[in-house]
Amino acid sequence: MANIHFHPDHALLSRFAHGELESASSIMISAHLEFCPYCRQKIAAIETEQAGLLEKSEPATLSPALNAMMQQIMDQELVDETVDEWPDTQLKLEDKSYPLPSALQRHNEKIGPWSRLPGNIKRAQVDVSGTSKMNFIYMDSDSALPEHTHQGQEITLVLAGEFYDENGTYKPGDFIIQTEAHKHLPRTREGKDCLCLTLLNAPLHFTSGLATLLNPFSQLFFR
Known part of the structure; x- marks a missing residue:
């Protein structure tokens, strides 16, 4: 497996x-x-x-x-699917690069620039159709997302590295679904970073610390 x-x-x-x-x-x-x-x-x-x-x-x-x-x-007649250029198969973040999922190769223009979030987290939005929001999330070593629950469904796919929360440790290929019933504090260990692809259909709701002050503005992050 x-x-x-x-x-x-x-x-x-x-x-x-x-x-x-x-x-x-x-x-x-x-x-x-x-x-x-x-x-x-x-x-x-x-x-x-x-x-x-x-x-x-x-x-x-x-x-x-x-x-x-x-x-x-x-x-239908067979069509020539030859492309002029090789697809961009790498996702780049500063001095790091990671293999892109095949479904997103040749669509690099849909991946936005990296921005910073609280907790030493970086995010790159992916422009996809529909109401759900897709992002690449990079967690540097020894970092954490603020504790939160979910106003809808959150799907997280680990692409590289690992992170952990109260329920376990998640490594490449793990497909984690969180709903309103779940509350967790995702974090990385010292010397271990993590790259994930996430899909949200509603904003997060922060449950502890100063991050709760962001809740009235959560829709601003869900864009």
Whole structure:
């Protein structure tokens, strides 16, 4: 399982395999699959099951719209997908560089500049469609995000390094979902930094210390 302990659940993987997720959520799943052979096997099983169901379907039971779509796919000519330049496969932060998830390669223009957040944290926003907000989050060694809970759902995918909170230690490939029911204080150990890709559908709510003064302005950070 490539030492990955936190995964999307079966329902989320199934929705991904059936193309039912918004693009931002699909990017998060795709990036996790690059790390996780266990979930790749689950996706393959879901797709095999779906293919079997389609094979058992009589052509007459398929809707006219689906028949038309399948015919259009079959009639399409192969297109030349050659690109003029190699995609930008690295995310750069000062003197560091990290491999970009494949789903974000060739879309470097959608990644904003790095900005600083409280707790020795850096953030680079990713311009994705939909209402959720995607960010690269870099935590330097021996740093911490203020303790917070969530007004919605937060998905965190560890890309490099590690961080920990009250519930465990998270390493590359770990896919962590937090909701209103969770409160935590993410931090890194001395000598250990961490790069994550995160997806939020509502602002955080800080629960301790001076960070609580930011709560009235949380919408300003959720942009």
